[in-house]
Amino acid sequence: MTEIHALSGAYAVDALDDIERAQFERHLAECAECRAEVASLRSTAALLAETTATTPPEALRERVLSDITTVRPLPPAVGKGAAPRRRFRLAPLAAAAAVIAAVAAGGIVIADPFGEDTSQIQPTAVDQVLQAKDAERYTNTIDGSEATLVRSPSLNKAVLVTKNMAPPPDGKVYELWLDHKQVGMVPAGLMAEGGEQEILLEGDAATALGAGITVEPAGGSEEPTLPPVTLFAFEQA
Amino acid sequence: MESIRPTSSSGPSPEGPLETADLAQLLKLSGRGDESAFARLYDAMAARVFGLALRVVRDPAQAEEVAQESFLEIWRSSGRFDPDRGSAVSWLLTIVHRRAVDRVRSAEASSRRDTTYHDTNQPVAHDATAEAAQASLEARRVRGALASLTDAQRQAIELAYFGGYTHTEVASMLELPVGTAKTRIRDGLIRLRDAMGVGSA
Numbered sequence: 039m040t041e042i043h044a045l046s047g048a049y050a051v052d053a054l055d056d057i058e059r060a061q062f063e064r065h066l067a068e069c070a071e072c073r074a075e076v077a078s079l080r081s082t083a084a085l086l087a088e089t090t091a092t093t094p095p096e097a098l099r100e101r102v103l104s105d106i107t108t109v110r111p112l113p114p115a116v117g118k119g120a121a122p123r124r125r126f127r128l129a130p131l132a133a134a135a136a137v138i139a140a141v142a143a144g145g146i147v148i149a150d151p152f153g154e155d156t157s158q159i160q161p162t163a164v165d166q167v168l169q170a171k172d173a174e175r176y177t178n179t180i181d182g183s184e185a186t187l188v189r190s191p192s193l194n195k196a197v198l199v200t201k202n203m204a205p206p207p208d209g210k211v212y213e214l215w216l217d218h219k220q221v222g223m224v225p226a227g228l229m230a231e232g233g234e235q236e237i238l239l240e241g242d243a244a245t246a247l248g249a250g251i252t253v254e255p256a257g258g259s260e261e262p263t264l265p266p267v268t269l270f271a272f273e274q275a
Numbered sequence: 276m277e278s279i280r281p282t283s284s285s286g287p288s289p290e291g292p293l294e295t296a297d298l299a300q301l302l303k304l305s306g307r308g309d310e311s312a313f314a315r316l317y318d319a320m321a322a323r324v325f326g327l328a329l330r331v332v333r334d335p336a337q338a339e340e341v342a343q344e345s346f347l348e349i350w351r352s353s354g355r356f357d358p359d360r361g362s363a364v365s366w367l368l369t370i371v372h373r374r375a376v377d378r379v380r381s382a383e384a385s386s387r388r389d390t391t392y393h394d395t396n397q398p399v400a401h402d403a404t405a406e407a408a409q410a411s412l413e414a415r416r417v418r419g420a421l422a423s424l425t426d427a428q429r430q431a432i433e434l435a436y437f438g439g440y441t442h443t444e445v446a447s448m449l450e451l452p453v454g455t456a457k458t459r460i461r462d463g464l465i466r467l468r469d470a471m472g473v474g475s476a
Contacts, residue, residue, distance in 0.1 A: 047458075051460060055443070077360060080369055090330040091323045099314075110351075
């Protein structure tokens with residue numbers, strides 16, 4: 039049994055810190071034995087909840103059933119095969135994001151504890167996100183320019199709003215990324231110009247752990263180039 | 276997990292206890308936007324979802340928030356539940372547990388962290404909030420299986436799962452060498468799994 043394998047139990051009960059969890063999830067993607075063990079240990083841990091069952095207040099039911107009328111279920115993950123969409127996971131970037139996440143006092147939103155996130159492209163009006171009731175705003179300033187990422191978990195969308203953004207270097211573009219659990223940075227769109235921009239990110243913003251902007255060759259890249267221009271760590275929805 | 280049967284819960288009750296396969300079916304229907312299927316899922320799972328959130332975050336108001344957020348997340352991602360990769364109950368409670376743990380860790384500075392191990396580790400069976408669990412035969416089976424663990428294993432699992440502490444924190448709280456707690460958690464879970472006859476799905 040390797041050292042990393044020994045983390046399966048702690049992983050199954052969410053007793054790893056963010057860095058260890060990222061490491062173990064990379065291992066999980068390649069170790070069928072660990073995946074099976076984690077599944078069985080999670081099922082076991084779930085049994086513990088039998089001993090704490092507590093009837094919730096009646097009002098919770100109404101709130102939950104009211105909530106769901108405003109949220110569209112995600113489509114099933116189709117056509118991606120059994121294997122997660124493998125992405126180069128940028129260790130320094132992930133670590134930095136984890137640190138920011140901790141500082142931001144935010145939680146991590148997960149959609150599918152058994153599986154992978156897949157990109158979903160669904161153009162929606164930028165204004166819908168900007169005006170969403172649950173819109174979260176994350177603003178970073180970069181050398182006098184300002185980048186604000188607005189995310190609406192209920193719409194599963196995010197928009198990047200820039201002010202006074204420096205134009206990308208000649209022959210380069212800005213590329214936007216969403217950081218997904220077990221997947222890493224996934225391309226979320228390109229921004230060819232600086233200045234004042236409003237760009238709708240592609241992909242599942244609600245389940246992303248964070249977002250980032252990098253400078254890439256024209257046409258964009260499949261993997262982010264270091265260092266990033268800026269990173270955003272999302273708070274819990 | 277085949278042996279799991281939902282405990283009773285508040286609200287309109289479903290037509291009797293739901294089997295695991297039924298929960299998977301309700302998730303599937305929910306993924307297609309079937310709100311009444313989700314209402315049945317809620318009724319089957321609400322006590323376990325809320326009870327777990329309450330046990331971890333301790334504050335009833337926050338536990339309600341965690342439960343509400345979890346159910347919304349469950350609804351949203353219900354179409355992505357894959358029964359080949361685990362049971363519906365396990366999938367649901369994994370979402371709830373992660374959210375509850377995220378909640379307590381993000382409130383790291385709260386007074387909760389100042390309490391000692393002995394203050395925070397009341398035996399589950401004596402938890403006054405767990406009254407609904409008393410009626411569950413399954414809960415009695417789980418307690419029986421927990422009793423088969425060593426004290427060290429049980430303490431480590433309870434601090435990790437119900438306390439929301441990392442294995443490193445658990446090691447410190449139990450005055451163990453770093454690296455020992457994760458082994459106890461794993462060994463304990465494996466023993467519990469085998470005692471309860473849990474399969475991988």
